[in-house]
């Protein structure tokens with residue numbers, strides 16, 4: 219595995235500034251997430267907000283990705299590509315994922331939104347996924363193995379019979395969008411001896427399915443959007459955090 223970057227307090231301030239704009243973007247877009255809006259409109263609103271605040275939309279730097287944000291609706295797991303014909307309807311759930319580049323520093327965060335009245339299954343899936351992220355954040359501290367993150371997430375989601383997506387992970391972030399380490403959301407014994415150190419910055423971003431199934435397929439046309447194989451709903455929350463002497467500090471809090 220590549221070396222995991224350790225950031226200085228000065229650099230962490232810059233990452234936090236990027237993270238703050240990303241989090242504010244998620245707050246800003248909330249009232250627009252309503253029946254009848256398209257995911258492309260959500261993309262454009264978020265993009266304008268990011269630019270107005272002096273940032274750049276990091277997904278536009280990813281080779282082959284042509285949009286400012288990801289919008290993953292219902293059975294879309296992640297990397298949902300915004301489109302003018304994807305409209306939101308009553309009962310939908312959607313993850314909006316924003317990554318801001320501010321002066322060469324990156325902050326990455328996503329959360330779930332609901333449209334009108336959603337099912338009890340959807341509600342429980344969203345609450346459970348959010349809890350899983352927060353419990354995983356709670357185990358972060360110096361000298362903790364990275365495998366503790368996946369353990370914490372399994373502890374919350376397994377009793378519900380929900381599936382944890384294995385092929386998309388959290389990641390190191392800071393002066394790059396995606397770096398070492400892979401942050402697995404399931405227990406991965408290889409990470410028992412990869413330890414967290416003060417100044418490491420990474421994302422935790424569990425993708426949880428409403429069924430035990432963990433298989434997915436990629437949209438044949440846009441080559442990005444990942445869907446659950448069985449059509450089950452999928453939810454995700456993401457924060458960028460830094461390891462401090464006292465535990466995790468969330469850098470993507472609004």
Ligand code: MF3
Pocket residue numbers: 277278280283287288297315316317326423442456
């Ligand atoms: N923000 C996503 C993540 O959490 C990555 C999006 S990359 C893109 O890592 F190209 F799909 F935008």
Ligand code: CO
Pocket residue numbers: 326388389421423456
């Ligand atoms: Co991420």
Ligand code: CO
Pocket residue numbers: 315316317326327328423456
């Ligand atoms: Co993200």
